[in-house]
Amino acid sequence: MDTAPADRPELRADCGRCFALCCVALPFAASADFAIDKAAGTPCRNLRDDFRCGVHTELRPRGFSGCTVFDCFGAGQQVSQVTFGGQDWRSGDREHARRMFDVFPVMRGLHELLWYLTEALTLPDARPVHADLRRMREKTERLTLRTPDELRALDLDAHRQEVNVLLLRTSELVRAPVGRRKKDRRGADLIGARLKGADLRGASLRGACLIAADLTGADLRRADLTGADLRDANLTDADLSDAVFVTQPQINAARGTAGTRLPATVTCPGHWTT
Template structure:
């Protein structure tokens, strides 16, 4: 990824992802937690008390969450290094702003990825302009940030990202928004396909050809990617890979890391 600032740096954050959002007891979280209340596992120093055992203790959802650097942005820039524990009013403001900044920085990540696509050069100028505007918004005061409509920003950016995708892919299948949850797709051919927003929860994609596929917003939780080829896949986030299950034979997009919980051998 071209911009390391869009990587989460938990050491510079006041554990906002452990406090601001609500958790619902499910396969992703072992407990219910209301928004704005610290997780039971959060320590006084803003560290997680079970960080090394999150998956084993029923919190895989925590391991795949990516704030795209919103945590350190809100903690160190928006609020100047002041935390939420000693000021209820500041806490409310931080918890309001955090998801907004997270949404904006996610869009920044996609725009940055699009600007790395040589074939998308015809829209690079517009992409850069949109990125600069979003970056300006993320640098606003808490009061200004609270008024930002992330959905409106997404509606402005998405057509540019779709155009960048179309310019960079061949004529693959159009599976946008397809419900493929739990589907048997072993060795399926999705080369250059659009899988934007597709539901692939628990899908069997072992050995599938996903080269050059657009994976924007595709839900890969629990998807089997052993032996799948995702080289050249567009807009594939690290969180999507972390939520899936692959192996050493899975080919990853450039710049992505093989998740630590994936087995080191092919069954």
């Protein structure tokens, strides 16, 4: 079995080795998640000269909860230290900075795919496709080593579709042992849904919108949560212990307690109640 994604440092954000790309390259709009508007390529007003956040310890009370749920899956340090060889976006002209900002979201997408592929390779039930998964992971890793211009031109959506074929097969294999008709909630609109105590074992919730859904005490074992929107979802006492393709940003965006059972790939957020 392969190493879990959480144990691979190249798939974990290392802000000390990044030039605050998420604070500059990405846009955000004033909302419940962000206190201000910010255009893509414009430094956040809270960014200091040393590439650190001036309000990092007070992001939530200051209205920047969106920052606390973002994760680049290690793309920031890859772009900063490998793709651009340690040259920050302030050290060149505007075109240099623009290239760096263009590459960052592409790299972030590739690293997210690497996270999913790496997790799939740790799942015993997915052994029938492990060889294909390993080849696809190697292909994705090679893409992360391309030049800035090659990365800017990369058709990320096409590559994502290739990866998703294998991830869907992995999902089917992992959910099959539930041994009953599995709920297909792919892409479902479940905003505010009352799912307290729901039996969602083996369900496909890929891309489901679960914003503010009540999942208190729900059983999500072996459920596929790829890309599910869990913002403000209540996971109190829910069992996600062997749910698959759960990422830290999803968990950070949800609400829960120490009683929430999480998969080993993620950790309990500091802002959850105990």
